Amino acid sequence: MDSNVTKKIVSTEKAPKAVGPYSQAVQYKNILYMSGLLGLDKKTMKLVPGGAGPETKQILSNLQAFLEDINISLNNVVKTIIYLKNMDDYSKVSHMYEKSFPNLKHAKTIVPVPKLPLNANVEIEAIIDCRLLIDNNE
Template sequence: MPRQPIATDQAPAAIGPYSQAVRSGRQVFLSGQIPLDPATGQLVEGDISAQTRRVFENIKAVCTAAGGSLDDIARIGIYLTDLGDFAAVNAVMAEVFSAPYPARSTIQVSALPRNAQVEIDAILSFD
């Protein structure tokens, strides 16, 4: 099945050789989003909560471009440079999603692009 790229100017452009998202059958695989402002291409100012909110805004824009919404997300992967931020990220996730929540993993990493504190990827699944 051929990959169909998804792109929107409402989320940051890819900063490497990858697509913002790719549709394959009834699923859409979103590349990791870091807290870049799509208008400026710069990392947003603020704490981990502000950065996480920006990431979810970027993810929402890519979901919309794919013909879906945050409600279509079946799984997310969260990458943090400090697992001490786990509770703050959970609080933002509780603002963004309602039950039933997507499946997820949270992993501490040593570094992220542009020195971001958080990166999140996602998989949408359409019935």
Template sequence: MSTKKPIFSEKAPAAVGPYSQAIESDGFVFASGMLPIDPATGNMREGTIADRAHQALTNLKAVAESAGCTLEDAVKTTVFLTDVNDGKEVNAVYAEYFSEPFPARSAFQVAALPLGADIEIEVIFRKKN
């Protein structure tokens, strides 16, 4: 029988709806899509898409740490962008947070994201035994 354990980090923004920052189940941690919200202010990070990618990944790192993981434990990521042309800048930032072997990844251009964000990133982590 599988169990579901909610994961919460005060170093990441609270969920903006009826969902958890992450759920741990059967040795995996499923992190919800993370927006580039600065948890200290509750506001969307200003600046470039690179700045916002850094914020989203910093938030995911905090959630991972609350679950007893690191970004090295990431096995799958999904990147949502409102402009796929931002991919090159996002890739440069992404490579600062993940190393080889890189997690599997999907990236999509979407029409809109919550709160008017232009990037959202979700991650699945595999916990070490």
């Protein structure tokens, strides 16, 4: 293993802060690993009302704001992992994905879970190819 390769914490004020004791994202080599995103309003740090659909829309908006701030496109998303409290909301989440980002094509996994932080309905992790990442944290 290359001893010169280190992980780097990546953060932005353009998206909600993590709700726990962890980073918004970590870069290792050419991959950016986003911590789970919730449907939080950045100003209030509260979940947007309306359930899984609006939460998903907010999550994707927060993801886009985060990536744009570090000069990365949504097209660089390689995979998302969606944690869903109620599988009956699957169609709402998928619809919001397609409606918000019709050209976003990547691998996607849906995982049913009994509970999420802040009693959210949806949490999304993202893995991003960041070879073009411009360092704004130095």
